[in-house]
Amino acid sequence: MQKPAITQVPINETIASRWSGRAYDAAKPVTQAQIIALLEAARWAPSCYGDQPWRFIVWDKNTDEYAWLRAFDCLAPGNQSWVKDAPILMLTCADTLFNHNGQPNRWGQYDTGAATENLCLQACSMGLMAHQMGGFDANKTREAFAIPAQFTPMAMVCVGYPADIATVTGEALTREMAERKRKVLGELFFTETWGKSIQT
Ligand SMILES: Cc1cc2nc3c(=O)[nH]c(=O)nc-3n(C[C@H](O)[C@H](O)[C@H](O)COP(=O)(O)O)c2cc1C
Numbered sequence: 001m002q003k004p005a006i007t008q009v010p011i012n013e014t015i016a017s018r019w020s021g022r023a024y025d026a027a028k029p030v031t032q033a034q035i036i037a038l039l040e041a042a043r044w045a046p047s048c049y050g051d052q053p054w055r056f057i058v059w060d061k062n063t064d065e066y067a068w069l070r071a072f073d074c075l076a077p078g079n080q081s082w083v084k085d086a087p088i089l090m091l092t093c094a095d096t097l098f099n100h101n102g103q104p105n106r107w108g109q110y111d112t113g114a115a116t117e118n119l120c121l122q123a124c125s126m127g128l129m130a131h132q133m134g135g136f137d138a139n140k141t142r143e144a145f146a147i148p149a150q151f152t153p154m155a156m157v158c159v160g161y162p163a164d165i166a167t168v169t170g171e172a173l174t175r176e177m178a179e180r181k182r183k184v185l186g187e188l189f190f191t192e193t194w195g196k197s198i199q200t
Pocket residue numbers: 018019020021079131132133134135136155180
């Protein structure tokens with residue numbers, strides 16, 4: 001299924017076609033070369049001071065199912081119901097400190113989000129689908145995968161080839177079928193001062 005963004009003006013095709021679907025093809029693995037391409041896209045994200053505060057852990061169900069299951073076990077049940085078919089799971093983490101001076105980095109999470117969105121767009125451009133999730137137990141991931149206190153677990157991301165919607169059931173199916181919505185431009189974007197909507 002495709003759910004392209006209905007945009008007010010034409011935008012970049014990959015941005016318009018990326019979406020967070022829940023139907024994954026369990027029979028179609030993602031190759032190591034594809035995984036590296038996804039990570040390369042993340043690596044080239046911009047960051048404050050060029051500090052690259054993101055760290056990702058990748059689990060591939062087809063090469064190490066045990067590790068993938070340990071990551072899967074950290075997801076909220078509502079996410080597990082549909083992530084089950086996604087061959088790749090990732091956890092994104094953000095550094096709380098700047099690499100160059102050890103001071104608090106208040107842009108670490110911001111930059112990690114940028115790197116993750118790069119990865120999601122790269123996935124879409126390769127015919128894959130990526131879906132970010134905040135619904136996971138961060139403490140459980142910290143313990144299970146020895147994540148240092150300096151880093152904050154931010155989001156789990158699953159990646160795989162999209163599949164027929166018939167693989168999704170229950171609440172996940174309802175969400176899968178729901179219309180994609182966004183606030184109007186003027187509610188989010190201002191001109192001159194806070195609250196003065198940009199004219200569209
Ligand atoms: C940080 C973050 C956390 C999210 N957490 C979840 C989640 O736990 N479960 C889920 O199904 N979707 C999750 N999503 C996906 C959002 O629901 C989705 O991006 C949003 O509804 C917009 O839809 P779109 O990505 O298809 O444009 C998350 C997205 C982000 C960026």
